[in-house]
Amino acid sequence: MIKIGLTGVYFEGAKEALIANVPEGYEIVFVNDKSEYDKLEDVQYVINRLAVDNEIFTAAKNLKFLQKWGAGFDDCDIQFAGEMGISVASCPGVNARPVAELALMHMLSTYRNLVAINRNLVKGIWPKSEFFGRSFMIEHKTVGIIGLGNIGKIVAKLTSALGANVIYYDIERQWAQEESFGYKFVDSMEELLKVADIVTVHCPLNTETRGLIGKKELEWMQPTSILINTARGPIVNEEALVEALENGIILGAGIDNFNVEPAPQDHPLLHLPNVSATAHAAGNTRDNDVNMVRYCYQNIVNFENGLPFNSERDWVNKQYMITSK
Numbered sequence: 001m002i003k004i005g006l007t008g009v010y011f012e013g014a015k016e017a018l019i020a021n022v023p024e025g026y027e028i029v030f031v032n033d034k035s036e037y038d039k040l041e042d043v044q045y046v047i048n049r050l051a052v053d054n055e056i057f058t059a060a061k062n063l064k065f066l067q068k069w070g071a072g073f074d075d076c077d078i079q080f081a082g083e084m085g086i087s088v089a090s091c092p093g094v095n096a097r098p099v100a101e102l103a104l105m106h107m108l109s110t111y112r113n114l115v116a117i118n119r120n121l122v123k124g125i126w127p128k129s130e131f132f133g134r135s136f137m138i139e140h141k142t143v144g145i146i147g148l149g150n151i152g153k154i155v156a157k158l159t160s161a162l163g164a165n166v167i168y169y170d171i172e173r174q175w176a177q178e179e180s181f182g183y184k185f186v187d188s189m190e191e192l193l194k195v196a197d198i199v200t201v202h203c204p205l206n207t208e209t210r211g212l213i214g215k216k217e218l219e220w221m222q223p224t225s226i227l228i229n230t231a232r233g234p235i236v237n238e239e240a241l242v243e244a245l246e247n248g249i250i251l252g253a254g255i256d257n258f259n260v261e262p263a264p265q266d267h268p269l270l271h272l273p274n275v276s277a278t279a280h281a282a283g284n285t286r287d288n289d290v291n292m293v294r295y296c297y298q299n300i301v302n303f304e305n306g307l308p309f310n311s312e313r314d315w316v317n318k319q320y321m322i323t324s325k
Helices: 012-021 036-041 052-060 078-083 095-110 114-122 150-163 176-180 189-195 215-220 238-246 286-304
Strands: 002-007 026-031 045-047 066-070 087-089 142-146 164-170 198-201 226-229 252-255 274-276
Touching: 002 114, 002 176, 012 026, 012 238, 012 286, 036 052, 045 087, 052 078, 052 142, 052 189, 066 252, 066 286, 078 087, 078 142, 078 274, 095 114, 095 150, 095 198, 095 274, 114 274, 150 164, 150 176, 150 274, 164 189, 189 215, 198 215, 238 252
Parallel strands: 002 026, 002 045, 045 066, 066 087, 142 164, 142 198, 198 226, 226 252, 252 274
Antiparallel strands: none
Protein backbone atom coordinates (compact mmCIF):
# COMPACT_ATOMS: atom_id res chain seq x y z
CA MET A 1 0.00 0.00 0.00
CA ILE A 2 1.31 3.44 -0.98
CA LYS A 3 1.25 5.91 1.91
CA ILE A 4 0.45 9.64 1.75
CA GLY A 5 1.34 11.72 4.79
CA LEU A 6 -0.93 14.70 5.44
CA THR A 7 0.98 17.40 7.32
CA GLY A 8 -0.33 20.74 8.55
CA VAL A 9 -3.81 21.78 9.64
CA TYR A 10 -6.80 20.30 7.83
CA PHE A 11 -10.24 21.42 8.92
CA GLU A 12 -13.32 19.22 8.86
CA GLY A 13 -14.38 19.87 5.25
CA ALA A 14 -10.86 19.20 3.98
CA LYS A 15 -10.48 16.08 6.14
CA GLU A 16 -13.75 14.67 4.88
CA ALA A 17 -12.72 15.30 1.27
CA LEU A 18 -9.27 13.78 1.80
CA ILE A 19 -10.76 10.61 3.28
CA ALA A 20 -13.57 10.32 0.72
CA ASN A 21 -11.35 10.79 -2.33
CA VAL A 22 -8.21 8.81 -1.45
CA PRO A 23 -7.09 6.96 -4.60
CA GLU A 24 -7.35 3.18 -4.78
CA GLY A 25 -4.17 1.52 -3.60
CA TYR A 26 -3.20 4.43 -1.34
CA GLU A 27 -3.67 5.06 2.36
CA ILE A 28 -3.41 8.34 4.24
CA VAL A 29 -1.67 9.19 7.49
CA PHE A 30 -2.56 12.38 9.34
CA VAL A 31 0.48 14.04 10.94
CA ASN A 32 -0.69 16.88 13.16
CA ASP A 33 2.64 18.37 14.30
CA LYS A 34 6.39 17.78 14.68
CA SER A 35 5.88 15.37 17.54
CA GLU A 36 4.35 12.93 15.06
CA TYR A 37 6.99 13.17 12.32
CA ASP A 38 7.99 9.58 13.05
CA LYS A 39 4.80 8.60 11.17
CA LEU A 40 6.45 9.93 7.99
CA GLU A 41 9.29 7.42 7.98
CA ASP A 42 7.68 5.05 5.47
CA VAL A 43 5.50 7.44 3.42
CA GLN A 44 6.28 7.98 -0.25
CA TYR A 45 4.17 11.13 -0.65
CA VAL A 46 3.23 14.14 1.46
CA ILE A 47 0.47 16.68 1.03
CA ASN A 48 1.38 19.71 3.10
CA ARG A 49 -0.84 22.58 4.18
CA LEU A 50 0.80 25.70 5.69
CA ALA A 51 4.58 26.19 6.06
CA VAL A 52 6.95 23.33 5.16
CA ASP A 53 9.52 22.45 7.79
CA ASN A 54 12.74 20.99 6.35
CA GLU A 55 12.50 18.29 9.00
CA ILE A 56 9.68 16.83 6.93
CA PHE A 57 12.19 15.99 4.20
CA THR A 58 14.62 14.34 6.61
CA ALA A 59 11.96 12.51 8.65
CA ALA A 60 10.30 11.01 5.56
CA LYS A 61 13.17 8.76 4.51
CA ASN A 62 11.25 7.27 1.56
CA LEU A 63 9.66 10.51 0.39
CA LYS A 64 9.62 11.01 -3.38
CA PHE A 65 7.22 13.91 -3.81
CA LEU A 66 5.70 16.68 -1.69
CA GLN A 67 2.49 18.30 -2.88
CA LYS A 68 1.80 21.77 -1.52
CA TRP A 69 -1.81 22.53 -0.68
CA GLY A 70 -2.47 25.79 -2.52
CA ALA A 71 -0.62 27.88 -5.05
CA GLY A 72 2.08 29.41 -2.84
CA PHE A 73 5.42 27.72 -2.15
CA ASP A 74 7.45 30.63 -0.74
CA ASP A 75 7.35 28.89 2.66
CA CYS A 76 9.09 25.78 1.33
CA ASP A 77 12.84 25.32 0.77
CA ILE A 78 12.42 23.89 -2.71
CA GLN A 79 16.17 23.84 -3.35
CA PHE A 80 16.80 21.76 -0.22
CA ALA A 81 14.10 19.33 -1.31
CA GLY A 82 15.49 19.09 -4.83
CA GLU A 83 18.99 18.39 -3.57
CA MET A 84 17.50 15.47 -1.62
CA GLY A 85 15.85 14.17 -4.78
CA ILE A 86 12.35 15.14 -3.65
CA SER A 87 10.03 16.82 -6.15
CA VAL A 88 7.75 19.62 -4.94
CA ALA A 89 4.58 20.77 -6.69
CA SER A 90 1.96 23.40 -5.97
CA CYS A 91 -1.65 23.86 -7.12
CA PRO A 92 -1.69 27.05 -9.23
CA GLY A 93 -5.16 28.35 -9.93
CA VAL A 94 -7.14 25.86 -7.84
CA ASN A 95 -7.95 28.38 -5.11
CA ALA A 96 -8.13 31.37 -7.46
CA ARG A 97 -11.88 31.84 -7.18
CA PRO A 98 -12.15 31.99 -3.36
CA VAL A 99 -9.11 34.29 -3.17
CA ALA A 100 -10.62 36.60 -5.78
CA GLU A 101 -13.96 36.65 -3.96
CA LEU A 102 -12.27 37.55 -0.67
CA ALA A 103 -10.37 40.34 -2.41
CA LEU A 104 -13.69 41.68 -3.64
CA MET A 105 -15.11 41.38 -0.13
CA HIS A 106 -12.23 43.45 1.23
CA MET A 107 -12.85 46.10 -1.42
CA LEU A 108 -16.49 46.39 -0.43
CA SER A 109 -15.74 46.17 3.29
CA THR A 110 -13.09 48.88 3.11
CA TYR A 111 -15.04 51.18 0.80
CA ARG A 112 -18.18 50.90 2.98
CA ASN A 113 -16.34 51.05 6.34
CA LEU A 114 -17.87 47.77 7.47
CA VAL A 115 -15.41 47.10 10.31
CA ALA A 116 -15.68 50.59 11.83
CA ILE A 117 -19.46 50.59 11.59
CA ASN A 118 -19.71 47.15 13.19
CA ARG A 119 -17.40 48.17 16.05
CA ASN A 120 -19.63 51.17 16.74
CA LEU A 121 -22.76 49.04 16.71
CA VAL A 122 -21.21 46.62 19.21
CA LYS A 123 -20.53 49.61 21.48
CA GLY A 124 -24.17 50.70 21.27
CA ILE A 125 -23.49 53.55 18.82
CA TRP A 126 -25.74 53.92 15.75
CA PRO A 127 -23.43 55.42 13.07
CA LYS A 128 -26.06 55.89 10.38
CA SER A 129 -24.43 58.85 8.64
CA GLU A 130 -20.99 59.10 10.24
CA PHE A 131 -19.23 57.35 7.34
CA PHE A 132 -21.16 58.72 4.38
CA GLY A 133 -18.33 61.11 3.51
CA ARG A 134 -15.78 58.31 3.22
CA SER A 135 -17.95 55.63 1.60
CA PHE A 136 -17.69 54.78 -2.11
CA MET A 137 -19.03 52.46 -4.79
CA ILE A 138 -16.90 50.25 -6.99
CA GLU A 139 -18.85 51.33 -10.06
CA HIS A 140 -16.90 53.74 -12.32
CA LYS A 141 -13.74 53.32 -10.24
CA THR A 142 -10.40 52.24 -11.68
CA VAL A 143 -9.18 48.93 -10.30
CA GLY A 144 -5.42 48.46 -10.63
CA ILE A 145 -4.36 44.82 -10.54
CA ILE A 146 -0.74 43.97 -9.80
CA GLY A 147 -0.36 40.53 -11.35
CA LEU A 148 -2.98 39.45 -13.89
CA GLY A 149 -2.57 35.73 -13.26
CA ASN A 150 -5.17 33.14 -12.28
CA ILE A 151 -6.49 35.19 -9.36
CA GLY A 152 -6.03 38.60 -10.96
CA LYS A 153 -8.09 37.59 -13.99
CA ILE A 154 -11.05 36.59 -11.82
CA VAL A 155 -10.76 39.80 -9.79
CA ALA A 156 -10.82 41.71 -13.07
CA LYS A 157 -14.03 39.94 -14.14
CA LEU A 158 -15.74 40.44 -10.79
CA THR A 159 -14.93 44.13 -10.54
CA SER A 160 -15.77 44.69 -14.21
CA ALA A 161 -19.19 43.18 -13.52
CA LEU A 162 -19.68 45.88 -10.88
CA GLY A 163 -18.88 48.59 -13.42
CA ALA A 164 -15.22 49.23 -12.69
CA ASN A 165 -12.51 49.98 -15.24
CA VAL A 166 -9.56 47.57 -15.03
CA ILE A 167 -5.91 48.38 -15.52
CA TYR A 168 -3.07 46.01 -14.75
CA TYR A 169 0.68 45.72 -14.38
CA ASP A 170 2.43 42.39 -14.92
CA ILE A 171 5.83 41.12 -16.02
CA GLU A 172 4.00 39.36 -18.86
CA ARG A 173 1.54 41.33 -20.93
CA GLN A 174 -1.84 39.58 -21.24
CA TRP A 175 -2.82 40.45 -24.81
CA ALA A 176 -5.74 38.03 -24.94
CA GLN A 177 -7.28 39.56 -21.80
CA GLU A 178 -6.96 43.04 -23.26
CA GLU A 179 -8.56 42.02 -26.55
CA SER A 180 -11.38 40.03 -24.97
CA PHE A 181 -12.28 42.25 -22.01
CA GLY A 182 -10.73 45.64 -22.65
CA TYR A 183 -8.34 45.64 -19.71
CA LYS A 184 -5.60 48.23 -20.05
CA PHE A 185 -1.93 47.43 -19.54
CA VAL A 186 0.18 50.15 -17.88
CA ASP A 187 3.93 50.39 -18.42
CA SER A 188 4.91 50.80 -14.77
CA MET A 189 3.65 50.12 -11.28
CA GLU A 190 4.09 53.83 -10.58
CA GLU A 191 1.51 54.67 -13.22
CA LEU A 192 -0.88 52.08 -11.85
CA LEU A 193 -0.57 53.35 -8.28
CA LYS A 194 -1.11 56.95 -9.31
CA VAL A 195 -4.19 56.22 -11.43
CA ALA A 196 -6.03 53.42 -9.61
CA ASP A 197 -8.76 53.99 -7.04
CA ILE A 198 -8.42 50.39 -5.87
CA VAL A 199 -5.02 48.70 -5.91
CA THR A 200 -5.15 44.93 -5.46
CA VAL A 201 -2.06 42.72 -5.17
CA HIS A 202 -2.01 39.29 -6.84
CA CYS A 203 1.65 38.47 -7.44
CA PRO A 204 3.78 35.76 -5.78
CA LEU A 205 6.28 36.51 -3.04
CA ASN A 206 9.86 36.26 -4.28
CA THR A 207 13.05 38.31 -4.21
CA GLU A 208 11.65 40.75 -6.77
CA THR A 209 8.31 41.34 -5.01
CA ARG A 210 9.39 41.42 -1.37
CA GLY A 211 8.80 45.00 -0.20
CA LEU A 212 7.31 45.87 -3.58
CA ILE A 213 4.98 48.44 -2.01
CA GLY A 214 6.62 50.72 0.53
CA LYS A 215 6.49 54.34 1.65
CA LYS A 216 7.29 55.81 -1.77
CA GLU A 217 4.76 53.63 -3.57
CA LEU A 218 2.00 54.38 -1.05
CA GLU A 219 2.63 58.10 -1.48
CA TRP A 220 2.02 57.69 -5.21
CA MET A 221 -1.53 56.60 -4.43
CA GLN A 222 -4.47 58.99 -4.08
CA PRO A 223 -5.91 59.98 -0.67
CA THR A 224 -9.18 58.26 -1.64
CA SER A 225 -7.49 55.05 -2.83
CA ILE A 226 -7.52 51.72 -1.05
CA LEU A 227 -4.98 48.88 -1.05
CA ILE A 228 -6.00 45.22 -1.04
CA ASN A 229 -3.46 42.48 -0.29
CA THR A 230 -4.61 38.86 -0.46
CA ALA A 231 -1.23 37.66 -1.79
CA ARG A 232 1.59 37.60 0.79
CA GLY A 233 2.28 39.98 3.68
CA PRO A 234 5.93 40.83 2.95
CA ILE A 235 5.00 42.21 -0.48
CA VAL A 236 3.79 45.30 1.40
CA ASN A 237 5.92 47.16 3.95
CA GLU A 238 3.66 47.03 7.01
CA GLU A 239 5.21 49.98 8.85
CA ALA A 240 4.80 52.18 5.78
CA LEU A 241 1.22 50.99 5.34
CA VAL A 242 0.30 51.79 8.94
CA GLU A 243 1.81 55.28 8.56
CA ALA A 244 -0.09 55.85 5.32
CA LEU A 245 -3.39 54.75 6.89
CA GLU A 246 -2.91 56.83 10.04
CA ASN A 247 -1.94 59.98 8.13
CA GLY A 248 -4.56 59.87 5.39
CA ILE A 249 -2.09 59.10 2.62
CA ILE A 250 -4.59 56.47 1.48
CA LEU A 251 -8.20 55.90 2.49
CA GLY A 252 -8.03 52.33 3.73
CA ALA A 253 -6.77 48.79 3.25
CA GLY A 254 -8.04 45.21 3.09
CA ILE A 255 -5.47 42.72 4.36
CA ASP A 256 -5.48 38.91 4.44
CA ASN A 257 -1.73 38.39 4.94
CA PHE A 258 0.81 39.64 7.45
CA ASN A 259 4.60 39.60 7.77
CA VAL A 260 4.33 37.42 10.87
CA GLU A 261 1.47 34.96 11.19
CA PRO A 262 -0.51 34.59 13.31
CA ALA A 263 -0.44 38.38 13.57
CA PRO A 264 0.14 39.53 17.19
CA GLN A 265 -2.93 40.80 18.99
CA ASP A 266 -1.48 44.30 19.28
CA HIS A 267 -0.66 44.59 15.56
CA PRO A 268 -1.65 48.13 14.45
CA LEU A 269 -3.41 46.87 11.31
CA LEU A 270 -5.86 44.96 13.50
CA HIS A 271 -6.95 48.08 15.33
CA LEU A 272 -7.10 50.83 12.72
CA PRO A 273 -10.71 51.74 11.85
CA ASN A 274 -9.95 51.97 8.11
CA VAL A 275 -8.62 48.41 7.82
CA SER A 276 -10.54 45.26 6.94
CA ALA A 277 -8.47 42.25 8.06
CA THR A 278 -8.75 38.48 7.77
CA ALA A 279 -6.43 35.68 8.90
CA HIS A 280 -4.76 34.35 5.73
CA ALA A 281 -8.01 32.61 4.87
CA ALA A 282 -8.58 33.71 1.27
CA GLY A 283 -8.08 30.34 -0.37
CA ASN A 284 -10.09 28.29 2.09
CA THR A 285 -13.74 27.43 1.57
CA ARG A 286 -15.38 24.10 2.27
CA ASP A 287 -16.65 23.70 -1.27
CA ASN A 288 -13.29 24.49 -2.87
CA ASP A 289 -11.47 22.07 -0.55
CA VAL A 290 -12.89 19.23 -2.66
CA ASN A 291 -11.27 20.71 -5.77
CA MET A 292 -7.95 21.08 -3.96
CA VAL A 293 -8.02 17.51 -2.66
CA ARG A 294 -8.71 16.04 -6.09
CA TYR A 295 -5.98 18.16 -7.67
CA CYS A 296 -3.41 17.07 -5.07
CA TYR A 297 -4.31 13.39 -5.35
CA GLN A 298 -4.22 13.50 -9.15
CA ASN A 299 -0.70 14.92 -9.12
CA ILE A 300 0.40 12.14 -6.78
CA VAL A 301 -1.17 9.41 -8.92
CA ASN A 302 0.34 10.93 -12.05
CA PHE A 303 3.79 11.09 -10.43
CA GLU A 304 3.55 7.48 -9.25
CA ASN A 305 2.67 6.36 -12.77
CA GLY A 306 5.30 8.44 -14.54
CA LEU A 307 2.75 10.83 -16.04
CA PRO A 308 2.95 14.65 -16.25
CA PHE A 309 1.54 16.82 -13.49
CA ASN A 310 -1.89 18.43 -13.91
CA SER A 311 -0.10 21.52 -15.23
CA GLU A 312 3.45 22.13 -16.38
CA ARG A 313 3.57 24.98 -13.85
CA ASP A 314 2.95 22.64 -10.89
CA TRP A 315 6.53 21.30 -10.54
CA VAL A 316 8.24 24.18 -8.73
CA ASN A 317 11.70 22.75 -8.00
CA LYS A 318 12.55 21.02 -11.26
CA GLN A 319 15.69 23.13 -11.67
CA TYR A 320 17.07 21.89 -8.33
CA MET A 321 16.36 18.19 -8.77
CA ILE A 322 19.00 15.51 -8.44
CA THR A 323 18.36 11.85 -9.10
CA SER A 324 20.23 10.16 -6.27
CA LYS A 325 17.15 9.39 -4.18
